[in-house]
Amino acid sequence: MGQNIDKRSYRREHSELYMKLIQYYRDGMDDDAQSPTSSEQQASSEDVVKVFIRKRPMFERDLKAGEYDVVTCKKHDIIVHDCRMHPSMKPNLAYVESYKFPYPNTEVFNDQSSTDQVYASALKPLVDYVAGGNVGTMFCFGQTGSGKTFTITGLVKLLSKDLFTQLGKQGKFSVTATCIELIGETAYDLLSDHAEVALREGKNGEVVICGNKLCALNNGSEFNELYNYAAKLRETHATKVNSNSSRSHYICRVFIDDSATGKQFARLTLCDLAGSERNVDSNEHDIERLKETAQINSSLMALKEVIRCVALNKENEGSKVHIPFRTSKLTRVLKDCFEIDEKKKRPHTVVVATVSPLACDTEHTINTLKHTCLMMSSDSNMTGEKMVVQDVLGADPYQKKTNVLKPIAKMTYEETLEWIGSIQKGKFKKHLTKFPTSMDGKALSRFPDKRLQQILGSESLGLDLRKEIMNYTDKCNQQKKQQAEENRNLSK
C-alpha cells in the first residue's frame, strides 16, 4: 500500500492509535494551551491585515463516519496533527507530524468559542474603525463546510446592531447597501432577481459595478435582514463535505454617506467567499462543476496574493510592491477595499479563516493555514513549523507509549493520590486522606513547601514530597527530550 494510496482510509482504520498519539501530544502541552481564547492580546490597530482562525466543532455525523479531531488550538497557535504512515509501508509503522502555525498578534478560536467571542476580538475593532469614517473589509475564507457562512452570518447579526448604534451617536448618515454574487467571471445582483450586472473598467483600472440595486438601510435589523435575504439567494450545490455549499463569492457592501454633504464617509465590505475544495472531493464533478471549482480556487489564490502584497507594503513603508489586482475578477472588484483613500487612510482588512477539525481534511487545513500565514507576512517562518514527529514502531504499536510518564500537572485527583501512595515504598500512603479532594496534579505541583508541610503535618515529610515532585518532573522532561531526539533521528 503506497503513501498516497488511500491515506484517509488508513487514518480512519488506525484512528484509535492516532488519537492516542494526539492525546499524548496534548498532555504535554502548556497549561494554558487549550483554555478558551480571550481578547487579552488584541491585534495592533496598526496592522492593516489581521487574520484570525476559527475551528469548527466535530459533529455527530463526523464521529459516525469514524472521523476524529486532529486540530489542537492554543491561544495564539494552532497545531495540525498529520497522521501518517511511514514510507516503507510496513504495517504498524505509523506516526504523527504536528505542524504549528503561530498567530502571535491575533487569536485562534477553538471549537468551544462563541461567535460573540469572535466578534469581540476580530470584528469589533474593524467596525469601530469604519464607524470612525474609514474603509474596512472582512473576509471569511476556508474549505467548503468549515463554517464560513455560519461564522459570517453570526458576525453580521452583531455588527449590524453595533455599527448603527455607533453611527447614531455621531450624526446623520444615509446608509445604503448592495449585495452581489460572483460566479466565475460573472456578477449577479442578488437584490434584482439575480440580474447579471456589468463590470466596467474605469480609467485607473478600477472595476465599477454598473446598474446594481442600492438598498437604503435605516437600522441594524434592516441591515441584518437584507444580508440574510440576499445570502439565501446565493448559488449553492451539494459538495462532498457540505450538502448546501455556497459556490459563489458573496459580496455585501455598505456605503455610509454624510447626509449633509452627500459625501462618502465610510465603507464596509463583507465577503463570504466560496469554499475551496480538494481535488479528491471534486472527483465526481461534471465538467461545469470542475470548471467552477478551478475558477473558485484560482480567484482565492489571487485574493491571497493581493492581501499578502498589501500587508507587505505596510510592513516595508516606502517600498511599493506591485499589487496584482488584475489577476482575477474577484480582486478587481475588491480593488478599492485595499487602496489608500482620499483621506490618505489605509483600509483595514480582517480575514477570518475557518478550518475543519477532521482527520480526512488534514491536508486542506494545513493548506488553509499556510495561506493565511502568507497573508499576514512575507516571512517564510510563518508557513507552519514541523514540530514533533511521534512514532510507533514494531508489532505492538502501543508498547512504547505505555511507558510514558504522565506529568504531575496533568494528573487527576485519583491519579495524583495513586502516585503519592506509590513513591518512597508507600511512605505517604497513610497520609493520603489528608490531601484536599479539590486537589489535582496541577494544584499539587503548585503547592508551596509550607502548604505541603501543613497537609502532611511534618516539615521533613513536606520536604521529602517536594523532592519527589521535583525528581519526577525532571524525569518527565528528560523523557520528553529523549523522545524528541529519537523522533528527529527517525525523521532524517
Ligand SMILES: Nc1ncnc2c1ncn2[C@@H]1O[C@H](COP(=O)(O)OP(=O)(O)OP(=O)(O)O)[C@@H](O)[C@H]1O
Ligand atoms: N462553529 C460552529 N458551530 C456550530 N456549527 C457550525 C460551526 N461552523 C460550522 N457549523 C455548521 O457546519 C455546517 C457547514 O457550515 P457552513 O455552511 O457555514 O460552511 P461553509 O464554510 O460556508 O461551507 P461552503 O463553503 O461549502 O459554503 C453548517 O451546518 C453549520 O451550521
